[in-house]
Structure formats: C-alpha cells, structure tokens
Amino acid sequence: MCGIVGYSGRRTAAKIILKGLSGLEYRGYDSAGVAICEDGAVNVYKTKGRLSALADMLEKSGMPKGSVGIGHTRWATHGEPSDKNSHPHRQGRVTLVHNGIIENYLQLREEAQANGAKFLSDTDTEAAAYVIDSLYDGDPIAAISAALPRLHGSYAFGIIFSDRTDAIYAVRRDSPLIAAKGVDECFIASDIPAVLSYTKDYYLMDTDEIAELKDGEITFYDMNGNDITEKKKLLTADFNLEAAEKGGYPHFMLKEIYEQPDTLRRLISMHTEKGAGAIFKNEIPDTSDIKRIFVVGCGSAMHAGLLGKYSIEHLCRIPVSVSIASEFRYDDPMVGEGDTVFIISQSGETADSLAALRLVKSKGAKVCAIVNVVGSSIAREADEVIYTRCGPEIAVATTKAFTAQVLIMYMLTARLAHDRKTMSDAFLDEYLSEMKKLPELVTAVISEPYVDLCKKFAVYNKPYEDYYIIGRGQDYATGCEGAMKIKEISYMHCETYAAGELKHGTISLITEGVPCMAIITDPDIAEKSVSNVKEVRARGGHVLLITSCVGEKSDICDEYIRLPETNKYLMPIVAIVPIQMYAYYTATNRGCDVDKPRNLAKSVTVE
Numbered sequence: 001m002c003g004i005v006g007y008s009g010r011r012t013a014a015k016i017i018l019k020g021l022s023g024l025e026y027r028g029y030d031s032a033g034v035a036i037c038e039d040g041a042v043n044v045y046k047t048k049g050r051l052s053a054l055a056d057m058l059e060k061s062g063m064p065k066g067s068v069g070i071g072h073t074r075w076a077t078h079g080e081p082s083d084k085n086s087h088p089h090r091q092g093r094v095t096l097v098h099n100g101i102i103e104n105y106l107q108l109r110e111e112a113q114a115n116g117a118k119f120l121s122d123t124d125t126e127a128a129a130y131v132i133d134s135l136y137d138g139d140p141i142a143a144i145s146a147a148l149p150r151l152h153g154s155y156a157f158g159i160i161f162s163d164r165t166d167a168i169y170a171v172r173r174d175s176p177l178i179a180a181k182g183v184d185e186c187f188i189a190s191d192i193p194a195v196l197s198y199t200k201d202y203y204l205m206d207t208d209e210i211a212e213l214k215d216g217e218i219t220f221y222d223m224n225g226n227d228i229t230e231k232k233k234l235l236t237a238d239f240n241l242e243a244a245e246k247g248g249y250p251h252f253m254l255k256e257i258y259e260q261p262d263t264l265r266r267l268i269s270m271h272t273e274k275g276a277g278a279i280f281k282n283e284i285p286d287t288s289d290i291k292r293i294f295v296v297g298c299g300s301a302m303h304a305g306l307l308g309k310y311s312i313e314h315l316c317r318i319p320v321s322v323s324i325a326s327e328f329r330y331d332d333p334m335v336g337e338g339d340t341v342f343i344i345s346q347s348g349e350t351a352d353s354l355a356a357l358r359l360v361k362s363k364g365a366k367v368c369a370i371v372n373v374v375g376s377s378i379a380r381e382a383d384e385v386i387y388t389r390c391g392p393e394i395a396v397a398t399t400k401a402f403t404a405q406v407l408i409m410y411m412l413t414a415r416l417a418h419d420r421k422t423m424s425d426a427f428l429d430e431y432l433s434e435m436k437k438l439p440e441l442v443t444a445v446i447s448e449p450y451v452d453l454c455k456k457f458a459v460y461n462k463p464y465e466d467y468y469i470i471g472r473g474q475d476y477a478t479g480c481e482g483a484m485k486i487k488e489i490s491y492m493h494c495e496t497y498a499a500g501e502l503k504h505g506t507i508s509l510i511t512e513g514v515p516c517m518a519i520i521t522d523p524d525i526a527e528k529s530v531s532n533v534k535e536v537r538a539r540g541g542h543v544l545l546i547t548s549c550v551g552e553k554s555d556i557c558d559e560y561i562r563l564p565e566t567n568k569y570l571m572p573i574v575a576i577v578p579i580q581m582y583a584y585y586t587a588t589n590r591g592c593d594v595d596k597p598r599n600l601a602k603s604v605t606v607e
C-alpha cells in the first residue's frame with residue numbers, strides 16, 4: 001500500500017504535499033514523487049528512497065511554485081524500488097499517482113504496446129495512465145468513467161490532465177481515499193494523517209465516485225457525469241496526527257491484527273478465483289518435478305513453514321523439511337538439482353535467510369521466495385516470488401504477514417493436491433470454499449466476545465515470568481508462533497511443547513498457578529490432547545484452553561476460548577489471531593512497548 005496526496009488552493013502545493021506525505025510514510029517508503037502544475041505545464045519530480053530524499057531534491061532545485069499538484073510515497077508492488085518506477089507516472093496528457101494493484105496490467109500493457117505505446121516503468125500504474133489517456137477527448141470525467149471498467153483490481157488515483165492544470169481529479173475502488181476541505185483549499189489523501197495539519201473536515205470517497213478539485217472547491221461526480229456533491233456528507237476528524245498514523249489504534253501491532261481479514265481476502269481473491277489448478281500458475285508453472293520440499297526462514301517465518309509442512313505432508317504426501325535459516329546455512333544441507341526450496345521472509349532482507357537462498361541456489365536447487373517487501377534482496381535473487389501483499393508491517397512482532405505466509409502455504413497445498421490428485425474433487429472444493437470464509441472467521445475472532453475474553457484472561461499473566469503452551473500436530477506449530485508473540489512483546493519466558501512430550505521432562509516445571517495454554521483444533525486427536533491437559537492441571541497449572549472441538553469442562557481448563565470451526569487443516573489461521581490479541585493484552589498489562597520491543601528489530605540484516 002502506498003500513500004497519495006493532492007492539493008488545490010492558493011498555497012505552495014509542493015510544500016503542502018510533502019508534509020502530507022510525511023504523515024503517510026508508514027504506508028511505504030521505497031520512493032516518492034510529486035507533479036506540480038506550473039505556468040500551464042505539469043512538472044514531475046520523483047526519486048527512489050525516503051521522502052526526505054525528495055525533499056532534499058526539491059530544496060536543491062528550488063521548491064516548485066505551483067498551487068495545484070499531486071504526490072506519492074511508494075510501497076513497491078509491481079516493479080522494484082527505483083527512480084523509473086517511482087510515481088507520478090505519465091502517459092500522453094495524463095499524469096497520475098496510484099495506490100493499489102491493477103491486476104490485468106500485463107494484458108493492458110501488451111494491447112497498448114501493440115498500438116505503439118512506450119512504457120518507461122515496470123509498474124502496473126503506467127498502464128492505467130495509458131488507458132485513461134487513450135479515452136480522453138477533453139472531458140476528464142468522461143475519460144475516467146470510460147477507463148475504470150477496463151482496470152481490474154484496487155485503485156486510488158490522483159490525476160492531472162495536461163490541458164487542465166488548474167484542477168486535479170481523484171477516484172477510488174478498494175484502496176482508501178478521502179477528499180478534505182480547508183479554507184479556499186482542498187486536498188485528497190490516502191488517509192487522514194496527510195491533511196490533519198490543515199483541516200479536520202473531510203469527505204469519504206465512495207467506490208467509482210470521481211472528485212474534481214479546482215480553485216479550492218471539490219465537486220463530486222458519479223460514473224455518468226452527474227454532479228452528486230449535494231449528497232456528500234462532510235465529516236470532522238476527532239484525533240491528532242500521531243494517533244492517525246495508527247488509524248486510531250494505540251499500537252501498530254493492534255492495527256495490523258485488525259488488518260488481517262483484508263490482507264487474507266486480498267490474497268484469496270488474487271489467487272483462488274480460477275480454482276486450485278490455477279493457484280500460483282505464474283509463479284510455479286509446473287509442479288510435476290517437485291519430489292520433496294524445503295522451507296527455510298527465521299522467527300515467525302519458520303513457524304509459517306512448520307504449518308505448511310503439516311498441510312502439504314498430510315494433504316499432498318510430499319516430504320517437507322523445515323529449517324531455521326541460521327542453522328540451515330551452516331548445516332551442509334542435502335539439497336540440490338531437482339529440489340524446490342521456499343524461502344519465507346516478511347522483509348526479504350533477513351541476512352540468514354538470504355544466505356540460505358544463495359547457498360541452495362549454488363547447489364542447483366530452485367528457489368521460490370514468499371516475501372512481503374517487493375524488490376527486497378530475497379525477492380530479487382529468488383527464481384520465483386509469491387508476494388504476501390500485506391502492505392507495510394511496522395510493528396516488530398509480525399501478525400498480518402504471518403497469517404498471509406500460512407495462507408500461501410495452504411493455497412500451495414491446494415495446488416499441489418490438485419496437480420497430484422491426492423485430494424478428492426469434493427474435498428478440494430470444500431477446502432477452497434472454507435478457505436474463502438477465512439476472512440469472515442478472522443473478523444469474528446477479532447470481535448466480541450473474543451476481544452473481551454483475551455483482555456480478561458491476559459490479566460492473569462501479569463505477576464508471572466514463565467508460560468507454557470502445549471499442542472499436538474499443527475497445534476504444536478501454532479503454539480510455537482503463540483510463544484514467539486508472548487516472548488517478543490511481553491518478555492515472559494514462554495515455550496511450546498508437543499503435548500505428548502511434556503511428561504518426558506518439562507512437566508517438572510509445572511507448579512501451582514503457572515499459566516499454561518492448550519491449543520486443540522484437530523478433533524481426530526483431541527482426546528489425546530485432553531488427557532495431556534489434565535496432566536498439567538493435576539500439577540496445578542492454570543490452563544487457558546483454545547479450541548474448536550472440545551467442550552468447556554472445569555476439570556480440564558480455568559479459562560476457555562471456543563473458536564469458530566472450519567476445515568481442520570485451515571484452523572491454525574483462525575487459532576493464531578486471538579493468541580496474537582492475548583499476547584498483545586498480556587504485554588500492555590505489563591507496560592511493555594508493544595511496537596518497538598527491546599532488543600528486537602523488524603528485520604535482522606546482520607548475521
């Protein structure tokens with residue numbers, strides 16, 4: 001996700017836009033640019049890097065004087081961070097900035113190039129500029145309305161037409177965009193932080209509604225060119241800039257937990273619409289040569305691999321070995337020609353994972369990266385990349401990127417099972433249709449009563465320094481990620497054990513009242529897990545049971561969270577979200593700095 005800002009008024013647009021973009025930099029910081037209308041011309045200034053690089057560039061070249069302009073701070077999705085891929089992009093008489101993804105951009109580019117069009121960037125955005133320009137005959141509203149049906153995907157655009165340098169135009173679908181009104185000036189922005197320094201009065205833009213900002217006034221049109229401004233309701237923001245960046249959430253981590261239904265929905269709509277056989281067809285054209293799979297990552301990324309191993313081995317019968325990158329790279333792994341290695345990394349810059357990538361490539365293996373940051377080193381050096389498309393994840397403890405990584409592992413499972421016929425069509429259909437319900441199930445577990453239960457049960461942990469989690473099979477892997485969350489942000493010493501293994505040693509640590517969590521989402525082995533929970537209770541452990549298939553009984557738990565049910569192989573995505581929330585409230589109760597926990601960094605680019 002990127003940040004876009006636009007201005008029409010009496011003041012120096014470039015200064016206002018730069019300030020606005022600084023309030024949106026949490027949305028992306030790969031490159032930045034502005035287009036300013038000066039003396040009848042539309043001048044573009046853009047550069048790779050942080051917003052500060054653009055500000056320096058404008059300072060040196062002299063701040064443009066114009067009072068109409070658009071600006072952008074980028075989170076790269078198509079085309080890695082570079083000057084040429086920075087926004088604004090121009091085609092013919094159209095200059096625009098974009099937040100979102102034009103999914104059919106390749107086809108649009110090919111059609112345009114067949115008509116002689118030249119493209120300067122690798123972006124999807126430039127294709128949109130071409131389509132709008134190709135339909136422009138002097139009426140901006142008509143051109144935009146005609147172009148939108150041809151643009152598939154999500155967008156928020158700020159647009160300038162070269163023969164109308166006294167106005168900017170804006171439109172959106174799925175990507176956020178507001179239009180704000182000041183005194184004799186008006187703005188567009190991806191989010192409120194960008195305008196709060198100038199006004200608190202704004203309009204929410206609806207899908208496929210076009211705004212014209214001219215002479216400090218905003219006029220709204222529908223797709224048929226009708227003026228609908230009268231119908232628009234002016235709202236007033238009731239929070240300050242600092243808070244806005246967090247979208248009103250006290251911490252980025254909580255905001256990112258709440259973003260998960262959208263991030264999951266986006267991936268599901270991008271990859272599963274054409275059925276299991278088409279999943280990742282671009283990234284992995286042929287799966288027939290995949291005899292065994294290696295998954296390598298660090299921290300939570302490795303845990304996502306563990307959950308992938310469970311579903312692929314059970315549903316596709318392909319052996320999967322999962323390794324911690326820092327161990328793998330010095331372990332002389334038995335990997336080579338014919339092997340497929342998945343490197344999972346949110347940042348795409350983690351040194352150990354990058355080194356593991358280079359090692360397996362040197363041994364002739366094929367590398368497919370599962371990454372969030374486009375243009376990152378791992379993305380660039382891998383043979384194939386599957387992006388998690390979560391937008392910037394700012395909190396050090398990953399949440400939305402983790403569930404996206406697990407979802408990609410589950411979508412890969414569907415593809416492999418389809419190609420190998422290891423699932424019946426009926427099961428595969430049920431698996432995919434249940435997958436499409438995951439955003440709703442995750443929405444449910446971040447709503448009441450789950451939030452209240454997590455808050456209430458987290459209070460118990462405050463005086464304790466140790467925490468134990470038990471689970472069997474995939475619940476063990478979910479527990480590993482749960483323990484990571486509790487450790488990362490609340491600083492409690494928390495470990496997960498395979499439930500059946502506890503009695504072979506660790507159970508000696510269970511003392512009266514020590515907090516424990518049991519995760520049970522697999523009805524086929526629930527009974528076994530329940531007997532292990534009873535062993536913990538018998539030694540005085542205080543048990544929180546998180547389950548989708550075991551009834552609440554006082555003899556097995558002190559606290560109880562009943563999860564909404566789905567296909568058992570998809571349950572970890574539903575189960576981990578309330579555990580993220582529970583860890584969050586455990587940490588806030590203990591007064592920890594949730595977004596920037598001690599000793600940790602969002603991406604460890606050193607060994």
Ligand code: BG6
Pocket residue numbers: 298299300301344345346347348349350353396397398600601602603604
């Ligand atoms: C740590 C992050 O630094 O690195 C974790 O705090 C993350 O959240 C781990 O799981 C691996 O990072 P990445 O970017 O390679 O997924």
